[in-house]
Amino acid sequence: MIELEIQTLSERREGLLIELGRAVVTSGFTLQRQRFTHDANGVLLTMIVRGPARKQRELEAALDANERIISFNASTFEEGAPKPHFAASRMMAAQAVVPAPAPTIDVVPVVATVAAKAKAAAPVAVVIGAEAPESFDAPVVSAEPDAQPEPEPEPEFIFVLPRTPSPAPAAVAITPFVELIPEGPDEEAVVKVLPKLENEYPLIFQRLQTLERSVPEAARESSLWLAGQRTGVWVFERDYAPGAKLGLREAIEHIGMPALRALVEVEHKGEQLHIRNSPLCIEGGQSSCKFFSGYLEGLLGAAVGSDSLSVFAVCCRSCGADECVLAISD
Template identity: 30%
Template sequence: MVTIELKVVSEQRNGLLLALGEVLLANQFKLLRHRRANTDRNVVMVLVVQGPEARLLPLEEQLGTHWMVRSFEAAPYEPGVSTSPQTLAEVVASIDPAHADALPASSAPTAAPAAPAAQSAAPDPARVEVLLPQLARDYPRVFGLVLGFERSLEPAQRATTMRYIGTRVGAWVYKRDFALGAALDLSRSIRHVALPAMRQLLPTEPDGDALTTGGSPFCVVAGHSVTAQCHFLCGFLEGLLNESGRLPRVRVSETACRAGGAAGCRFVFDA
């Protein structure tokens, strides 16, 4: 058994602890305690966790590709040092110094989080883990499975779950097809990694430093949705670009979607 400390940075405040708890549980780790601090732009969470050493690398891989995690560090736990309020403030200041003075920090010893309620927006790791080998077997002809899975989800779970699945698939595709390539900046990564990988799935064209497709199968009710629907594709692109570890953390946003009446779905990249 190992006891480690995780420092997690996220832009997502709602459901973060629950989502991290699900990753811990899936890897047989338990949450011993946590501290949290907020800035205007980020959440910083320090977690002390304990579990089998053999599951440490899978845990770190899943945290590194999780759509809610912007960045994280893992280190051996040093009692009474890293989780002190002063050190937590220093961690926040190093990430967001402009907002380090007035940080409402909370601390609470806790057991592993309870299972999510039926309407929780967090992904269901057990169901996702069953799906992933089937997607790997059928890749790149995955949309039938993915769309069927999406329709089986509660509405509140669809965005987070589909983005999470896309992230896992994208990370797998990067390891399979692009891991031996040269180190590229973001613009060239979009051209030489994201674009060819997307073209394995559906017709896609470059649009400056964005990508556009008119063939997304997730836009089933064109003109009747005010929100973007291609959560799987956003996650897929994030998984592709973040898996290398060579770029600042990349976040993908869908700025136009055929479900809202646009001519095509447009994906932009921010690091």
């Protein structure tokens, strides 16, 4: 027969001893005595049981299977002072700290000593007609230690939170510049629109804008020039009978200016013509001065009698100028 000391840790005390006592008896042991203790960790139970040594493992298995037992410890019982419970909370005893003795400061009566020395060293004077001073006030010397400067305050640490970086701006797609290679006029489109220009003259700008949109971009200016040249020849044959050849300046004054004024507002300055508010040349758009160049070449070519007549744009309203300026040379 052996005697075992069983220590258990549980959450609640109610019915615990009855339940564990039943497990002890079933395993072939008898309960000798027990002790309950309430602890910060839970309910601590210590049992002294007695039974056959061969049944110890069976008893430990029964205790291990019990759901109310958090943990347990079984060891051979020894007479004497009770063992500390394995699950008891440990408290560290605080050691008493003996305060250090205050330093002793020897205070020397400086005032009395100084006063005595001053009194002994003072000469005796006889004053006629006046009373001598009864006492001599010596300077008072304080025995208190000098005041210590206050410690500087510790610097404060300022924590700066990093700012969330702003999102990067969206990439802007850049359209590459493609230089167009000029092509010849779209004669089919020009021939198709000429009858409409003759029927609606001088209100022809809407037809010319339609022509611009209907031809390839590379053939736009050449098609406008051809439409202007054919229209200028038609106006000269209709309004001005062939006669004697004129000089360039006379042809501009008597033929070119009247014909252009039927279409736009124009001013003649030397060898240049200034066209204001051209309906074909819109600010920020594309230059369409090629129509007026072809128009004047077709209109003035027969009057001047020169195949080398040239009309070209000096500046254009669509490129930011105030007006379109055409230069004429032969």
